[in-house]
Amino acid sequence: MGTFKAAFINEVEKIYRKKKVVVAAILSLLAIVMGQLLVTGVNKGFGLITASSTQFPILVLSLLVNTILPLFTALVAIDVFSGEFSHNTMKITLTRPVSRVKLYTAKISAIAFFVLANLLMVMLLSLAVGFIFNSVSLSVFGILRIVLSYIVTLIPVMSFALIIVFLSNVLKSGTTVFFLSIILFIAFNALSLVFPRYANIFITSMFDWYILWNVDTIPLGKLIREFFIMAGYVIMFYTAGYYMFDKKDL
Amino acid sequence: METVLEISGLTKLYKNGRGIFDINLNIYKGDVFGFLGPNGAGKTTAMKIMTGLMLPDSGDVKIFGHSVLTEFEKAMNKVGCIIETAESYPYLSPYENLKLFARFYDDIDNSRIDEVLELTGILKFKNEKVKNFSLGMKQRLGIAAAILSKPELIILDEPLNGLDVEGMIEMRKLIKMLAENERTTFFISSHLIHDVELTCNRIGILYNGKVVNVDTTENILKNFASLENYFVSEVGKNGNV
Known part of the structure; x- marks a missing residue:
């Protein structure tokens, strides 16, 4: 456990010390600003109240989860694996007394930490902006739903991230993995539109999984079914990625 | 003598036919072991396997009695290394x-x-x-x-790469100081034969992926004018220099 903790702290520190995270934070803030401009524009233009203080964070989440978050999750996942292989820095940790399974898990946990931190930062800021600029409709239940919506979004995003991690351990070039991830993202979205009955199989369609948690009557059956599909993705790609990582000669 | 590093039957074959073949080697506590060999002899491959960066086709490496293949954390706990380049x-x-x-x-x-x-x-x-x-x-x-x-064992692959003369002398002093004061064991590969002669007390020669001879520096220098002569002689017996 001690070496896993050391590896996890190191991986988080490495992610946080890179400029990508700062850019991700700035762009995430931009999502909030864009959301607010949209709301203000519609309010003033049409005289409507489009988003209350508790709806605003959900509007921002829908913007974030379909644009900036998957993009930066992909960049961070590629950096953590392909980046370290290509810059030859992977061997720094691999020659320390930490097993490959612990290092692999620590790296994935660090990616999850980045995603969660990004989500929570945007949630807190959008809540604050919602309270300041939009009509006040504060309720503890509403806030709890927002918190839940942001937290459960971690699961579909990480399911997608694990596909990228697997590709990073199969392909040598980080650039190839990045473009493949974008193609995959677009293809999954297109396929879920063309074959809506099978949309659940294409993991990106589940980025809006939080909606199921945010309705008055939670559709438990659908929620559990989608959770198991995502769990299947996680188990498959975590295992396949680890197999490739463990067998890799440096 | 306490065995610090035990290499047994280590084999790794690349697609191009090169690699290392059935390497057997024991390194004992207090050794400053020089691993010599021409370019492409397999020194780095052997060292990568020793430190878990590569998997062998067969054979095993035990460090302080722990296999790097099955007990990696225990094996590497008292090891410090530089492999290929210092990153x-x-x-x-x-x-x-x-x-x-x-x-x-x-x-x-x-x-x-x-x-x-x-x-x-x-x-x-x-x-x-x-x-x-x-x-x-x-x-x-x-x-x-x-x-x-x-660490009690330090594995260094070309440790003097990129160092100026002053740096080389300082590193040599550092290695000798650690070996004498802390009884640290060293496994060093280098193409700088003169430096190996000045630093190491045991020498192993790797040629075409096989260990062709292992001897103490003292013995070698009794029979040869320099380590370079010994190296040329050993490699000459097994092929051309």
Whole structure:
């Protein structure tokens, strides 16, 4: 456990010390600003109240989860694996007394930490902006739903991230993995539109999984079914990625 | 004599037909072992397998009795190494780099980090970003990282790469100091034969992926004028230089 903790702290520190995270934070803030401009524009233009203080964070989440978050999750996942292989820095940790399974898990946990931190930062800021600029409709239940919506979004995003991690351990070039991830993202979205009955199989369609948690009557059956599909993705790609990582000669 | 490193039947074959074949070697406590061989002989391959960077086709490496294949953490707990090139994170300072490495070991405090930076002569650059370092400075940092945890076995692949004459002399002194004062065992590969002659007390020669001979430096120098002559002779017996 001690070496896993050391590896996890190191991986988080490495992610946080890179400029990508700062850019991700700035762009995430931009999502909030864009959301607010949209709301203000519609309010003033049409005289409507489009988003209350508790709806605003959900509007921002829908913007974030379909644009900036998957993009930066992909960049961070590629950096953590392909980046370290290509810059030859992977061997720094691999020659320390930490097993490959612990290092692999620590790296994935660090990616999850980045995603969660990004989500929570945007949630807190959008809540604050919602309270300041939009009509006040504060309720503890509403806030709890927002918190839940942001937290459960971690699961579909990480399911997608694990596909990228697997590709990073199969392909040598980080650039190839990045473009493949974008193609995959677009293809999954297109396929879920063309074959809506099978949309659940294409993991990106589940980025809006939080909606199921945010309705008055939670559709438990659908929620559990989608959770198991995502769990299947996680188990498959975590295992396949680890197999490739463990067998890799440096 | 306590066996620190035990290599048995180590084989790794590449697609191009090169590799290492059935290497058997024992390194004992207090040895400063020089691993000599021409380019492409398989030195780095053997060292990569020893440190878990590569899997062998067959055979095993045991460090302090623990197999690197099945008990990696235990095997590497008292090992420091530089393999092929001394790597560090360029966006961090030497101090931050060592702080990261220190987390894998018990009882390494900030004063130990300063101590190894001082020993390798880069203490005054401790807060500069590594990306601005020369090759020699990166090599010094690599050596600082290798000795950080006070390891009992240090595996160094071409440790003098990129160092100037002053740096080479300092490194040689450092290796001798650690071997004499701390009884640290060294496994060093180098193409600088003269340096190996001055630093190592046992020599192994690897040629075409096979260990062709192992002897003490003292014995070798009794029979040959220099280590270079011995190397040429041993390699000559097994092929052309």
